[in-house]
Amino acid sequence: MKKILVTGGLGFIGSHTVVALQNAKFDVVIIDNLSNTTIDVLDNITSITGIKPEYHNIDLRNKKDVQQFFETKKVDGIIHFAAYKAVGESVEKPLDYYENNIGSLIYLLQEMNQRGLDNFIFSSSCTVYGQADELPITENAPIKPAESPYGNTKQIGEEIINESCNAYGLNAIALRYFNPIGGHDSVKIGELPLGVPQNLIPFITQTAAGIRKELSVFGDDYPTTDGTAVRDYIHVVDLAKAHIAALQRLINKKNNKNFEYFNVGTGTGSSVLEVITAFEKVSGKKLNYKIVGRRAGDITAAYADTTIANKELQWKTEKSLEEALDSAWKWQLKH
Ligand code: WQD
DSSP states (O other): OOEEEEETTTSHHHHHHHHHHHHTTOEEEEEOOOSSSOTHHHHHHHHHHSOOOEEEOOOTTOHHHHHHHHHHOOOSEEEEOOSOOOHHHHHHOHHHHIIIIIHHHHHHHHHHHHHTOOOEEEEEEGGGGOSOSSSSBOTTSOOOOOSSHHHHHHHHHHHHHHHHHHHHOOOEEEEEEOEEEOOOTTSSSOOOOOSSOOSHHHHHHHHHTTSSSOEEEEOSOSSSSSSSOEEOEEEHHHHHHHHHHHHHHHHTTOOSSSEEEEEESOSOOEEHHHHHHHHHHHHOOOOOEEEEOOOTTOOSBOOBOOHHHHHHHOOOOOSOHHHHHHHHHHHHHHO
16 A cells, blocks of 8 residues: 655645545555644544544654654655645745745655655645736646745745756656635535635635625626636545546656646636625525725636646546535535
8 A cells, every 4th residue: 555645634635635545545644733724634534534544743844853754754655735825924924934835845855855755746826827818727828926925935846846856856746726615525624714714715605604794805897707806616625636646647657757737627717706606506595795896916817727637637627616615615514
């Protein structure tokens, strides 16, 4: 049984990927410092699959602790989620973002190189494209100057990985996520935003649950069908499966180059108002919202061209926007 290290494995996307890995008969080891999640996610994963993953509470910014971990652990692959990911917060605390997101990446890659480990999957983001000139967005779209330190850590992260693959012969894949939403069918794991949600879907579900008074729609003067911004919302369970596909590509040595990257989305764009309408349909709730000004740093539209990911990863999304919103609502109702 192949052993896979999942950093940030108790987080939103990480926990769904751990479940998918265990379902695909991988032996999972999790590293998570609980900075953006809670330890009960470990039991929730176990209750879904019946297998308790090995777990280590390690802060990947601590080089000695990372070295010590690998002294006793030999893994067949690493899926690296552990990072800070709040766009707005990254503008206020850039050094925290560079120290955590870049530092932890460097220490992991150093250990892989020094110990002959291979097969690295990196959690990247469509944010590297900024506002793409053409839609849907292909992997050939130019990388635009980052709009935030968070986005910059993803761009720099990809460059570090690319150069490390070239220099040390590592094999890696970056998955450029569009907008991950929803939760597991079991309603045992989902998105756990701590504090006021930054992202649209948790804010919608908390408004529908009466936790928030009303949703502010950030702008309806964009050049889109209804004036609100367009994104590609992908069910987190489909996103998790893309990681298994990417990992198997590397383990089976099917990759064409040392470093590859793929756009992971549904290929369909949905506006904020379309998401609200879909949510009202699946929840049966009338959503309380008002239109306000645009949010700084937001782009008009982003949705993926999934041709290459579908072909090279032999993977495509299976769940609809409605299914994703329904799973997000069921998760909210449980909490
Ligand atoms: C979606 C749309 C908002 C909240 C960011 C990161 C990306 C990834 C996902 C980490 C936008 C609108 C939102 C609200 C609103 N993060 N909105 N009212 O900004 O597309 O992507 O999160 O990996 O890297 O950039 O996602 O959910 O914040 O916003 O109108 O209260 O919803 O303007 O159009 P975003 P989001």
